Amino acid sequence: MFTRRTALASGALATAALATPLHALAQGKKDAVTLALALEPPGLDPTAGAASSIAEVTLYNIYETLTKINPDGSVSPLLAESWEVSPDLKTYTFRLRKGVTFHNGEPLNAAAVKFSFDRAGGDKSTNKDKRSFANLSTQAVDEYTVVVLNKDIDPDLLFVLGQATAIIVEPKSAATNATKPVGTGPYKLAGWSRGASITLAAWPGWRQPSSIRIRRATFRFIPDAAAQVAALLAGDVDAFPRVTPRSMAQFKNNPRFQVVVSGSRAKTILAINNARKPLNDVRVRRAIAAAIDRKAIIQGAADGLGVPIGSHYVPGAFGYVDTTGINPHDVEKAKRLLAEAGVKTPLTLTMTLPPAPYARQGGELIASQLAKVGIVAKLQNVEWAQWLSGTYGNKNYDLTLISHVEPFDLGNFAKPDYYWGYHSEKFDQLYEQIKTATRPADRARLLGDAQRLLAEDAVHAFLYQPQWVTVAHKQLRGLWKDMPVFVNDLSALHWA
Numbered sequence: 001m002f003t004r005r006t007a008l009a010s011g012a013l014a015t016a017a018l019a020t021p022l023h024a025l026a027q028g029k030k031d032a033v034t035l036a037l038a039l040e041p042p043g044l045d046p047t048a049g050a051a052s053s054i055a056e057v058t059l060y061n062i063y064e065t066l067t068k069i070n071p072d073g074s075v076s077p078l079l080a081e082s083w084e085v086s087p088d089l090k091t092y093t094f095r096l097r098k099g100v101t102f103h104n105g106e107p108l109n110a111a112a113v114k115f116s117f118d119r120a121g122g123d124k125s126t127n128k129d130k131r132s133f134a135n136l137s138t139q140a141v142d143e144y145t146v147v148v149l150n151k152d153i154d155p156d157l158l159f160v161l162g163q164a165t166a167i168i169v170e171p172k173s174a175a176t177n178a179t180k181p182v183g184t185g186p187y188k189l190a191g192w193s194r195g196a197s198i199t200l201a202a203w204p205g206w207r208q209p210s211s212i213r214i215r216r217a218t219f220r221f222i223p224d225a226a227a228q229v230a231a232l233l234a235g236d237v238d239a240f241p242r243v244t245p246r247s248m249a250q251f252k253n254n255p256r257f258q259v260v261v262s263g264s265r266a267k268t269i270l271a272i273n274n275a276r277k278p279l280n281d282v283r284v285r286r287a288i289a290a291a292i293d294r295k296a297i298i299q300g301a302a303d304g305l306g307v308p309i310g311s312h313y314v315p316g317a318f319g320y321v322d323t324t325g326i327n328p329h330d331v332e333k334a335k336r337l338l339a340e341a342g343v344k345t346p347l348t349l350t351m352t353l354p355p356a357p358y359a360r361q362g363g364e365l366i367a368s369q370l371a372k373v374g375i376v377a378k379l380q381n382v383e384w385a386q387w388l389s390g391t392y393g394n395k396n397y398d399l400t401l402i403s404h405v406e407p408f409d410l411g412n413f414a415k416p417d418y419y420w421g422y423h424s425e426k427f428d429q430l431y432e433q434i435k436t437a438t439r440p441a442d443r444a445r446l447l448g449d450a451q452r453l454l455a456e457d458a459v460h461a462f463l464y465q466p467q468w469v470t471v472a473h474k475q476l477r478g479l480w481k482d483m484p485v486f487v488n489d490l491s492a493l494h495w496a
Contacts, residue, residue: 030495031215033476035488036228036237038244038356039384040195040221043178046164047120050128051388052405052486055164057198057219059487063167063183066094066113067158073484075158079108079168079184089153089438096144100207102170103182110140115171117148129165131415152435155443156408163485186212186491196221200490213494225357232257232471239472239479241488244357245303251471260470261305263482265407267312268302268358270366270461271400275421278343279398285458287337289327291373292366298464301362306464311451312410314465319447326455334373345374349398352380354387358466359401366401395419403466407484410434410450413459422459
């Protein structure tokens with residue numbers, strides 16, 4: 001039954017100036033929208049950096065991919081009209097959509113797809129998913145046919161190819177996409193006022209221009225939680241996807257707004273640098289996990305909008321098992337574990353906190369909980385660029401509170417150079433088995449084993465699966481109900 005999968009049947013296995021404000025829209029200008037984001041992207045090339053904020057602006061708007069991920073996690077055609085999968089699940093044949101051009105007038109063809117995937121997996125690649133693309137061998141059979149050979153079986157490949165790291169880029173413009181993005185999407189960059197906003201304008205050369213009802217969209221960057229609420233109430237923004245949920249009640253009771261609570265595949269964790277002493281001792285990591293009351297963190301940092309997790313996997317995902325009982329909240333156990341590890345208290349550690357409100361609020365709560373077991377967490381607030389370079393890039397941290405939003409990222413624990421510093425031959429072997437398992441039942445069993453191993457190794461203090469809140473003007477339509485990936489699909493939006 002796997003010999004052929006058409007596009008329509010395929011699905012992922014189961015995760016410048018400001019635009020016209022609201023008061024102007026009320027006067028009849030219903031072809032513009034202003035959205036707000038907590039974080040400004042460091043650049044506009046999602047193949048060059050790990051920040052999810054890049055995709056929030058660019059994916060499906062400026063750039064497109066072979067497949068498109070839908071709100072329910074299924075996969076549908078985008079630049080590929082259809083595809084076939086070989087019986088051994090390693091060869092994918094994609095038929096490209098004809099007549100598609102890039103913003104600079106160059107044609108979309110098989111050569112561009114090959115260039116994009118080869119670049120993503122090449123030696124000089126800074127793509128977050130470089131390892132996945134390095135396993136691919138891409139062949140341009142003819143102008144509109146691409147064959148992708150995968151070294152391993154990856155049941156999630158069609159989903160992966162719909163993510164921002166898999167955008168199809170135009171070869172001549174690829175090097176400057178961070179500041180001068182060129183894609184095949186329905187929007188082009190119209191302006192970027194650093195620190196304030198990015199404006200996109202509808203591209204008349206898109207293949208279905210009549211279906212685009214939003215002609216101009218501006219993304220404003222508002223990291224402060226109080227300022228987010230004020231901007232919404234003042235009508236300065238029309239929608240705030242993934243807004244800080246604080247004060248949500250006042251929007252629920254306000255007839256001007258709609259409040260959408262979305263599911264996610266994100267994992268909010270207290271990441272631990274496993275390569276540093278004494279954090280390289282599993283007993284110390286288990287002590288940190290036992291010191292933390294997940295439910296209190298969810299209430300204090302996420303306003304109750306979260307589900308406790310015990311490993312790097314979330315309820316609703318294929319193969320999920322409940323591991324929250326492996327490292328439960330137990331203050332006395334945490335003290336015993338530290339003593340067994342020979343740690344003299346107080347143990348002083350640095351906790352690096354990016355600017356997102358969940359991190360700043362959650363960090364203070366976690367620090368107070370750790371203090372009860374003899375761990376002094378010194379809070380270090382950093383900007384997002386500092387977190388990406390210092391924490392993620394240079395691995396310069398003890399603890400950091402962060403939400404990993406990628407749906408299928410268990411493979412990060414098998415990366416020897418990933419910023420967590422975790423190395424486990426047992427996990428590496430498990431992950432290889434997961435990738436090559438052809439029977440769903442076998443894959444589910446192995447995924448459960450992997451989740452339990454990560455929990456037993458207490459790689460991190462796994463906290464919760466966040467639920468995202470979008471607050472928007474009640475007349476704005478087309479907002480995603482759930483968010484298997486972080487995107488703002490402008491082509492789906494329109495005013496009622």
